Amino acid sequence: MHVRNLPTPVKRVVHLGSRSYGRLTAESRMLPSFLICGGQRCGTTSLYRALAAHPVVLKAVLHKGVHYFDTSYQRGLDWYRAHFPTLRTSERITERYGVPAQTFESSPYYMYHPQAVARIARDLPFAKLVVLVRDPVERAYSQHHHEVARGFEIERDFGSAIALEPARVHQQETRLARDPQHYSFAHQHHAYRARGEYARYLSVMVQHVGRERIHVVESERFFTEPDPVYDEVCAFLGLPADLERPTFEQHNARPRQSDMDPRVRRDLWNYYQSHDEALAGWLGRTPIWRRL
Numbered sequence: 001m002h003v004r005n006l007p008t009p010v011k012r013v014v015h016l017g018s019r020s021y022g023r024l025t026a027e028s029r030m031l032p033s034f035l036i037c038g039g040q041r042c043g044t045t046s047l048y049r050a051l052a053a054h055p056v057v058l059k060a061v062l063h064k065g066v067h068y069f070d071t072s073y074q075r076g077l078d079w080y081r082a083h084f085p086t087l088r089t090s091e092r093i094t095e096r097y098g099v100p101a102q103t104f105e106s107s108p109y110y111m112y113h114p115q116a117v118a119r120i121a122r123d124l125p126f127a128k129l130v131v132l133v134r135d136p137v138e139r140a141y142s143q144h145h146h147e148v149a150r151g152f153e154i155e156r157d158f159g160s161a162i163a164l165e166p167a168r169v170h171q172q173e174t175r176l177a178r179d180p181q182h183y184s185f186a187h188q189h190h191a192y193r194a195r196g197e198y199a200r201y202l203s204v205m206v207q208h209v210g211r212e213r214i215h216v217v218e219s220e221r222f223f224t225e226p227d228p229v230y231d232e233v234c235a236f237l238g239l240p241a242d243l244e245r246p247t248f249e250q251h252n253a254r255p256r257q258s259d260m261d262p263r264v265r266r267d268l269w270n271y272y273q274s275h276d277e278a279l280a281g282w283l284g285r286t287p288i289w290r291r292l
Contacts, residue, residue, distance in 0.1 A: 026078040033102040034128040038111025041142040042132035043219040048106040053246035065107035069116040114177035121208040134219040135289035136196025199278035
């Protein structure tokens with residue numbers, strides 16, 4: 001039985017035991033050579049599962065997202081290493097395929113937490129970052145539905161949640177940047193509009209890791225043309241794309257929301273225009289959602 005299918009109390013015990021053992025063997029474990037850093041509600045689960053199916057890629061042992069560089073950094077690097085496969089496992093994969101094995105994880109909040117990328121640059125100085133972007137209006141609406149479904153959002157009306165956002169997240173980004181111990185629930189779960197300002201976050205990433213270590217993927221293109229997008233990601237990561245092809249599926253997806261208040265949609269569409277224009281510089285073209 002897969003750990004994912006176990007009752008929650010049993011999963012907690014299994015995870016605790018695995019992490020405890022992982023800490024004891026930390027020095028003999030891999031660290032990620034790449035990370036999926038976001039954006040949130042942009043298809044990260046689908047890309048994660050496609051890459052995890054690659055024969056020379058080893059995923060994190062327990063979780064898709066470890067959330068070390070954002071909300072768990074105080075736990076230390078040995079705790080982080082405990083989540084990944086052993087070097088011996090890596091060696092067996094390398095021997096079998098003649099290509100260096102890689103491991104990774106996917107924590108979408110890394111893109112947004114003010115300290116995450118600097119921490120990644122310090123602890124994983126050679127790791128590459130994969131970022132997915134999506135129509136920011138649909139992304140915001142999808143996030144709101146997702147947070148409501150998880151019980152993290154009590155305001156069920158999307159327009160009202162957008163109106164509340166400035167007060168909820170006021171100065172939280174500044175506090176997170178200044179205080180390594182600070183945690184903001186609102187910043188992690190209620191920053192709906194801010195999450196779609198992709199170019200702003202990408203510019204911060206560049207300052208810490210350089211443009212050559214960042215690859216941006218449009219989610220709409222990944223879902224409509226998965227094969228060439230997968231090949232491009234593999235080329236960026238130095239992975240052979242022709243060993244085994246994954247089955248491309250869309251995970252955690254919500255359909256386009258036609259029930260969004262037209263006024264809210266229009267206001268967000270206009271708000272994101274300058275941000276999308278800045279993103280075009282990264283993509284080398286107008287974002288897909290601006291051309292549809």
